[in-house]
Amino acid sequence: MTRSSNRRCRAPRVAAVALGTLLLGACAAGPDYRGPPKVDTGHGWTQPDTAAPAPASLSSWWTMLGDPTLDRLVATALADNLDLRQAQARIAEERALRDRATGGYAPTVGAGASVTRRRQSENGPLPIGSIPGLARDQTIYDAGFDAAWEIDLFGATRRAVEGAAARLQAAQEDAAGVRVSIAAEVARSYLSLRGAQRELAARQASVQALAQTTDLVGQRFRAGDAAQADVDAAQARLDAAAAGLPAIDARLRAAALGLGVLLGAPPERELALLDTTATPITLVPIPVGQRADLLRRRPDVRAAERRLAARSADIGVATAELFPKLSIGASGGFQALDASQLFESASQRFSIVPLISWRVFDGGRVRAEIRASEAREQQAALAYEKTVLAALGDAERALSDYRLGLDAVRRQQGALDAARRSYAHAQARYAAGDIALTELLAEERVLREAEDGHVRTHTAAAIDLVALFKALGGGWDPAAGDADSRGQGKTKPRSPARQEESSDG
Template sequence: MTRSSNRCHGAPRAAAVALGTLLLGACAAGPDYRGPPKVDTGSGWTQPVAAQAPADLSTWWTTLGDPTLDRLVATALADNLDVRQAQARIAEERALRDRAAGGYAPSVGVGGSVTRRRQSENGPLPIGAIPGLARDQTIYDAGFDAGWEIDLFGATRRAVQGAEARMQAAQEDAVGVRVSIAAEVARSYLGLRGAQRELAAREASVRSLAHTAELVGQRLRAGEAAQADLDAAQARLSAAAAGLPAIQARARAAALGLGVLLGAPPERELALLDTTAAPITLLPIPVGQRADILRRRPDVRATERRLAARSADIGVATAELFPKLSIGASGGFQALDASQLFESTSQRFSLMPLISWRVFDGGRVRAEIRASEAREQQAAFAYEKAVLTALGDAERALGDYRLGLDAVQRQQAAADAARRSYAHAQARYAAGDIALTDLLAEERVLHDAEDGYARTHTAAAIDLVALFKALGGGWDADADDARGQGSTTPSSPAPREEQRRG
């Protein structure tokens, strides 16, 4: 009896030691993520840039010095429906991550039942031949069931890593939405103000042409001009006046668009049409190093996080090649008499360790691993494409803005020259050297120059917004540090936990 007893107690001890050894030696299946692939970002910008330190682009719209724009962007970032949808997607991904993390813990359920049954006297159990065993029985049962699958080969661990990376990608997508919304608000607002200035210049030109047509009409009635002269003057007047509705429609459309961007009815900001604002000052901005945009651009950062998630998916698929160890347990009380349900003699308990292994499945697991590896390659290529696209956007926006500044300077010189020429014409008209029609002609040249300057300035201002967006403007370093995501540039992989594993 003693030897038998020792053998019985030794077997569970040996099993526990073996299980502990297996758990200590367990590792996560699949590759460890070590950051995105290296991408050649070049040696620097292809054109001259400001030499100062890079500007703070987290709230770039405040540098334009327009309080109305500041109000519009702040309201849009708080109330825009795309921003709120992005926040809801973050909440969804966070919940999915928490669900994946739940795989670390056992599942426990409790229940109770009362079963009334009648057994057959002609069945496999001879009810009538067993003394004290009634045919009719009421069974009272209360207890629990628990199950726990031990994460021997890291399937749960990889699933949590993938879910965490996807949540971080959703956070970067939300940053990208904020960047886009801020840019759209600024673009619409600057377009509205530019249309107002263009409209003012065009209306002044129309008034000058109307005055000219009136003078030609007077000369025609006095016999000093031909009908062809009047027709030509009226044609110029009609052509200039015909452009007014299109400019008015453009300004109104911008105001209506602002209302929608602010998450409100479109007519909310129509009152802006009755106000004016000084044009913003356009200056070269320090853009920093070319590789900085990989740290700022939320689309690049989100793509890198999706690559990390795809790497974790390989581990989840690979873990299916290995055995699974699960432990099931149940216990409680069962009795035929309710008054005896919780007595010690009514206790029941069972413990069932289970090892399962998919020895043969027709190659489905290995096929899923290959599919996961292919998806990771696609994500890697998507990351490289995102990097190159970001560089292309920044280079193009930088060139457009630089050329836009040049155009503004040239148009400003033309407007200044037209202003001086008009001043000379006024002096000559006062001296009686030229007729009123000649003075009006010089006035039209001035208004046309002012119209051209307004259009050129608006285009350059919108190019500036595009440059801020291309550089990742709106990205907040402090908020990023609070999320704990770090840098994801190719030359400096993010110090995330799965990247540090070796």
């Protein structure tokens, strides 16, 4: 066999290899995302959970408190709060960006029409004057379309769509996080307002008891049974107790004004709450579920995982620039020198232009962008781990604070019960003439101070309960999220956060 025949035999094989290589390359470049890195979350809470099994959902935890006014405030805030509406607008933006990325699969088509009046030079390269029937002055009528389509051989568009979809899901999780925060802030402000109301009532009763004591000491001073120092001491205690009333009033008004803003309304909207009262909520241990459930419920953890997925897709977008691009251009339409002949078959024109382009040398810019994308993915993986650990720490602190708060409430309740019994004994002894009025008033003052301390402790524990619900991710239902975010969270955790280059088509 001659050398020329060998070359003829090798030519089809070379073409087949080239075609096969091209077809094998027709896949998504870059790593396939397989889930977030595995984070050691421990084996259960540091404090034993003695409550009943966890409820099915904490999506509307505020309804467990049994306060219709709180239910109304939270519902209004979740509908009208401006931060939440901004989050919804960001979701709309990310959805539009995802749709724009999806549009990369389709060709670009444009249509146009023009009328061109021109005069050609008789002394130019085309001898107009010597060509019969070719006028120097011409009017050209043209109508047609142009289309261009870049075939996604190496998955640049596919990875761009994956990244845009992940960013949309991250925006949805951010909105869920805003919802959690808004519900918790409304509840915190409302419980602070109600607690301040009860604290104000207890403080006013204490001031009234001190006023009676001061008046009685004054009477004894005028009768010569008490010294001026006794009068001054009683007056000082009265003034000190009364001086705390304006501060409580200020807290009350600030809480009411803050609720108005949280509800997306003028600050004064909920000032009418100052003229109403409510029964204190009952504080009991709540079920917190398994520690692993926290990562499923916390929107910030879910958002961090989605951002990691987006960064992984960005690597594929950058990697696709290493490979050739195949695009097809087409144009067609009608062109004529006479408007009446524009749409005749003889005036038709068309062209089809396939084009392969390959960036052969760029000074290493593409590979540098790939390395930068990989570094950004690593940052996102570390941010995810940090978010997980911060969520666990947040939940552990909130659980500890609430349990210790319950213990403080129980102890303060014991002190209040003892003060009430002591005051009842003092009333009986006073009625029997065994003690003076000053002793009775002293016992009443102790009772009012115990009531004041119980109110403050109860309010603090109620706010700790709100913080616990927030730390557990309560305030939204993952199963009821936007349809675009469904299906996430089903990948298996692994480390590292991505696999090596994929050859999946």
